[in-house]
Amino acid sequence: MKDSDKVINLIKNAGTKMRPRRYFVARAMFVILGAVLLFCLILFFVTFIIFALQENGGLFATNFGPVEWGVFLESLPWSLLLLSLALILIMWILLRRYAIVYHQPFLYTLLILVIVISLACFFLSASSIHGGIFRYASRNQFPMVEGVYEFETTPMNGMYRGQVTLLATSSFIIKNPFGQTSTVFLIPAASSELGQIDPGDYVIVFGRNVATATIDAAGVETIEDYQ
């Protein structure tokens, strides 16, 4: 018996059926839907990282010289960043069955994803999405969500967050979220920033604690307070 006869007989005798086209369509749709959901989740996490960096001040730290880069690195939400990278990897594994993905080295795919996510973040303002979520959660009292957005509870070296209570000619006083006050002196190079601050503003001060409740500041950034 020819090998081709054996195969055909095997198919006929065992009642082997072709999988219907809708099975493959459904599978492809499932994969694409999964990828879209993952993309949305990644986008949500990345915008949250940007929002967290804006709120904890880390994003502005790099404006004040290489010394503050350490502050920036410390302020990064590493677990969320690693989770986002893991999700990108899962998305790549999911889409790897398609020629458009496996024909390119992983780094190219990663680069394209980073560009797309950056563009999406540019158009969807991180602060408006997450600020809105936080405000909604606060109004409806979802303590878990509130907790996620409480950046003030994690103070970092070199960064001081608070509300301006008093403004003088060469200094100002801030009250931190725990009710403690500090006097902030701006170094001469940063003194012009005083003109941009008003009493009642929420600010992040970058500098060094030189004495009890006294900060020598290299820079100040005004932030929006969602707390």
Place this chain on the structure above:
Amino acid sequence: MQAATIIMPELSEQNDEEVAIQVQKGDIESFRILVERYEPKMTRYAKRFFFDGDEGKDLVQEIFIKAYVNIKSFDVSRRFSPWIYRIAHNEFVNNIKKRQKERNNVSVFDFDVLFPHLVAKETADDGFNKAEVKGMLDHSLSKLSEKYKEPLVLYYFEDMDYREIADILHIPISTVGVRLQRGRAMLKKIVKG
């Protein structure tokens, strides 16, 4: 059966993709044409993976059954050959894993797949001619790792181009070039002893 004998001469003149369309429409006898065309190729391919004798025959049968079951996923605008070789590749790799109880060399974290490569020209033969490489491969195939063996077999014995090999192995086209180049260099080293 008589209807099949009438159709078959016409079908035998059709290309693989046209025959596959007939199979997709439910004509099981058309599938016989594809089996006859690819059975020698699949047997030869199985032998390169050291699946010989009954084990090789069973695997080739399994490949055709899987091809039949999944034929409706075949995109008729593309070539049939890389599609069925992809099924064969998966079948062989799964069986090697079962046999050796070890991971496939081509893992998710294979650096060849992660990074772009500059050396990937289809003409980059490193001064080897096809007959020379085929001769070396015949003698030293068992000494090569799976990662380099398969692209070399597909390129030199199955006459596939870079894109088709990339489609079978699901790797970037530039990686095919790199693996062929490294595989040839390894072969040279093995032959020199």
